[in-house]
Amino acid sequence: MTIPIRILTVTLCSLAVSVGCQSRDNLGGNRTKTATGKKEVIGVSLLTLDNPFFKIIGDNITASAAQHGYETNVVSADKDVAKQGNQVKDFIVKGVSAIVLSPCDPKAIVPIIQEANAAGIPVFTVDIPCDQPGVKIVTQIATDNYGGGREAGNAMVEVLGASGGEIAVLHFKQAQSCLLRVRGFREVIDAHNQSGKPKLEVVTELESGGAKDVGYKATEDALQAHPNIRGIFAINDPSALGAVAAVEKANKSGQITIIGFDGMPEGKQAIKEGTIYADPIQFPDKMGIQIVDAILRHSRGESLPPELLIPTKLYRRTDALNDPDLK
Amino acid sequence: MNLVLRRLIPEYGMFLVLLLLCAFFSFVTYSEQSSTGEAGADQVASEIARQAKPADNVLIVTRRQTDDIRFADKLQRNLASREMQVAGVVQGEPQDARVAMERLLQENQKIDFVACSQASADWRVFANIPVDFPNFGNPRVVQPYVYYWPNFLKFDNLLNISNQISVIAVVAIGMTMVIVSGGIDLSVGSLIALSAVLSARIIRDFAGATDATTTGMTLACIIAILCCGAIGAFSACMITYFGIPPFIVTLAMMLVGSGFAYMLSEGQSIAAMPDTFVWLGRDASLFGLPNAVVLMVALYALAHLVMSRMTLGRYLYAVGGNREAARLSGVPVERVIVFAYVVCGLLAGLGGVVLASQLKSGSATYGNMYELYVIAAVVVGGTSLSGGEGKMPGTLIGAFTIAVIQNGMNLTNVESYTQKVVLGFVILGAVLLDQIRGRRYSA
Numbered sequence: 096m097t098i099p100i101r102i103l104t105v106t107l108c109s110l111a112v113s114v115g116c117q118s119r120d121n122l123g124g125n126r127t128k129t130a131t132g133k134k135e136v137i138g139v140s141l142l143t144l145d146n147p148f149f150k151i152i153g154d155n156i157t158a159s160a161a162q163h164g165y166e167t168n169v170v171s172a173d174k175d176v177a178k179q180g181n182q183v184k185d186f187i188v189k190g191v192s193a194i195v196l197s198p199c200d201p202k203a204i205v206p207i208i209q210e211a212n213a214a215g216i217p218v219f220t221v222d223i224p225c226d227q228p229g230v231k232i233v234t235q236i237a238t239d240n241y242g243g244g245r246e247a248g249n250a251m252v253e254v255l256g257a258s259g260g261e262i263a264v265l266h267f268k269q270a271q272s273c274l275l276r277v278r279g280f281r282e283v284i285d286a287h288n289q290s291g292k293p294k295l296e297v298v299t300e301l302e303s304g305g306a307k308d309v310g311y312k313a314t315e316d317a318l319q320a321h322p323n324i325r326g327i328f329a330i331n332d333p334s335a336l337g338a339v340a341a342v343e344k345a346n347k348s349g350q351i352t353i354i355g356f357d358g359m360p361e362g363k364q365a366i367k368e369g370t371i372y373a374d375p376i377q378f379p380d381k382m383g384i385q386i387v388d389a390i391l392r393h394s395r396g397e398s399l400p401p402e403l404l405i406p407t408k409l410y411r412r413t414d415a416l417n418d419p420d421l422k
Numbered sequence: 423m424n425l426v427l428r429r430l431i432p433e434y435g436m437f438l439v440l441l442l443l444c445a446f447f448s449f450v451t452y453s454e455q456s457s458t459g460e461a462g463a464d465q466v467a468s469e470i471a472r473q474a475k476p477a478d479n480v481l482i483v484t485r486r487q488t489d490d491i492r493f494a495d496k497l498q499r500n501l502a503s504r505e506m507q508v509a510g511v512v513q514g515e516p517q518d519a520r521v522a523m524e525r526l527l528q529e530n531q532k533i534d535f536v537a538c539s540q541a542s543a544d545w546r547v548f549a550n551i552p553v554d555f556p557n558f559g560n561p562r563v564v565q566p567y568v569y570y571w572p573n574f575l576k577f578d579n580l581l582n583i584s585n586q587i588s589v590i591a592v593v594a595i596g597m598t599m600v601i602v603s604g605g606i607d608l609s610v611g612s613l614i615a616l617s618a619v620l621s622a623r624i625i626r627d628f629a630g631a632t633d634a635t636t637t638g639m640t641l642a643c644i645i646a647i648l649c650c651g652a653i654g655a656f657s658a659c660m661i662t663y664f665g666i667p668p669f670i671v672t673l674a675m676m677l678v679g680s681g682f683a684y685m686l687s688e689g690q691s692i693a694a695m696p697d698t699f700v701w702l703g704r705d706a707s708l709f710g711l712p713n714a715v716v717l718m719v720a721l722y723a724l725a726h727l728v729m730s731r732m733t734l735g736r737y738l739y740a741v742g743g744n745r746e747a748a749r750l751s752g753v754p755v756e757r758v759i760v761f762a763y764v765v766c767g768l769l770a771g772l773g774g775v776v777l778a779s780q781l782k783s784g785s786a787t788y789g790n791m792y793e794l795y796v797i798a799a800v801v802v803g804g805t806s807l808s809g810g811e812g813k814m815p816g817t818l819i820g821a822f823t824i825a826v827i828q829n830g831m832n833l834t835n836v837e838s839y840t841q842k843v844v845l846g847f848v849i850l851g852a853v854l855l856d857q858i859r860g861r862r863y864s865a
Binding site for chain 2: 144167171176184186188190202269397398
């Protein structure tokens with residue numbers, strides 16, 4: 096039902112615009128933005144909308160942009176960089192005021208960002224940065240993954256610091272963000288070990304694919320190879336939940352401390368139930384709002400830092416018990 | 423009249439659907455535009471001249487972009503010829519405009535007009551000048567006239583559509599031949615990825631990466647395309663000489679091709695190639711038409727000739743229509759089928775090279791789901807999945823139908839989930855319409 100209504104609305108709007116604003120009186124004077132009947136559009140192409148994380152980013156961009164008189168066009172690239180390229184080209188033809196991307200592939204997106212640069216349209220990235228040379232990006236907004244990794248490390252030390260023990264890391268090495276998370280985590284663990292307290296040893300670092308099924312298998316293998324594992328750090332919630340399942344299957348619930356990352360609803364639920372100890376959580380809603388803020392500041396001619404990092408917050412069981420979103 | 427319609431409608435039913443879609447999206451994307459470049463500059467100049475008093479000061483603000491630079495140059499010349507004062511020209515970002523205005527304020531300069539292109543007029547740095555720059559007075563922001571024209575029908579957008587669909591359209595040529603001969607090829611999406619990765623990898627490892635010569639790059643692409651052709655030949659042999667159904671063979675090759683692509687690329691995208699590699703995918707050498715589009719049109723012309731005028735083409739229809747009858751009539755059935763799959767493989771390889779060129783890198787994630795879009799283009803174009811029927815121009819129309827729907831929905835802000843649903847139903851509806859009309863008029 097929404098499609099015909101949508102099309103009807105667009106049709107009626109364009110009719111209204113064409114009938115109502117044929118005059119050329121928007122030329123002189125300090126015309127208000129609405130006088131022309133046309134709103135500035137922000138084009139947003141996100142990695143995927145299957146993941147609630149990106150959905151929240153998109154929804155918050157739309158809501159926040161509407162408050163400032165922008166229209167948004169949020170599309171999912173379905174992790175296909177060729178599709179994302181086409182979407183950006185359509186944005187350019189449409190003459191959008193700004194383009195927001197979470198690149199599907201930071202290398203292959205380069206020529207596409209260059210096209211937007213050549214058309215003079217400012218480009219912003221959200222969550223996934225593009226650090227390749229030759230592209231001009233106004234500002235890149237992302238989670239402070241390194242800081243989040245440190246928080247995860249501190250949480251691990253909090254539980255196991257007094258006794259020491261073996262730790263497994265469920266990694267996803269393709270993603271720059273996960274490399275940062277694990278680096279932050281390992282630095283805290285190393286610092287703890289140098290302080291002379293009982294040692295925490297990272298005995299294995301396995302590929303989790305960032306997914307439940309792969310994380311599950313990887314944890315099973317890790318438990319086979321290292322039966323004395325006391326802690327697991329998983330780089331996102333799906334792989335942490337995979338680890339939970341594997342630990343339950345091995346009848347080791349309660350003996351192994353699992354720390355995830357993200358703060359997805361399912362992950363928070365697991366924290367409430369106590370199967371995951373804690374998560375450094377990300378704030379996709381803040382990312383969406385900050386992006387619109389950055390676009391606005393850029394348009395006002397203010398200077399922006401090349402990178403805006405949004406800190407994580409450690410979410411524990413006490414937070415989960417007081418969380419109104421969890422039933 | 424009736425007779426003409428009777429003959430035209432089954433033949434060009436899909437073309438009508440495409441035209442209707444274009445008309446629809448033109449109507450829906452009918453929106454405000456404004457003159458760019460020199461025409462816009464003349465409008466702004468005469469408008470300023472109309473309103474200005476002697477000794478009024480003009481600040482020109484545009485983006486740093488081809489059209490805007492021409493706009494600023496022309497405007498400066500035009501204002502100079504009217505003996506108006508230009509206080510400054512800013513070409514860049516909103517921040518540059520702010521800096522320039524602050525500098526003018528310090529120098530105690532007064533500004534009466536800010537002349538903008540349409541895009542820079544939207545910058546919020548000008549939204550509230552009397553408050554943000556209190557001693558500036560109340561300069562007027564002047565921008566080019568507004569007129570109305572569908573975004574969909576902009577020349578740039580039409581080129582955009584053709585360019586976007588070129589890969590799928592080229593691969594659909596081979597797919598049409600395969601489907602006409604009574605088969606199906608599910609491996610094309612993977613072959614696109616394989617060819618993109620293979621050509622990128624050869625350029626990186628053997629042709630000198632970013633210093634590769636044109637010859638080196640051409641050779642790399644040809645090798646990649648030939649490899650895909652070889653895989654097509656392999657599939658065809660499995661189908662013809664071992665009697666395995668095409669669906670199964672090409673499904674297997676889809677996995678094999680994708681796996682090879684991931685192995686060769688090690689899961690990364692390979693971008694070490696010279697800038698000139700984008701020639702095929704993004705440059706426009708012939709009358710401003712993108713090279714990929716020229717290639718697509720040339721291939722369709724050739725394929726249409728083969729299918730309608732050459733023995734080989736007629737053999738394809740014969741084999742697809744009734745394999746046994748074709749064999750008994752002396753058609754070399756096996757060789758004809760092998761030909762179709764080899765062409766399909768080669769063109770999938772070519773599609774991969776075009777895609778790699780458009781994105782200036784090769785990655786195993788390319789071509790995902792393309793086999794379905796390609797098959798959809800062929801079927802929407804009126805080719806029968808049971809073989810023996812179908813025309814090349816129909817496939818081209820089918821490919822464009824899909825491209826127009828996708829592009830139109832992007833232009834009208836339709837959300838991506840909804841896009842999939844709409845695309846699915848439009849494909850179904852288009853084929854249904856074609857079926858009903860075909861039945862009524864040809865009966």
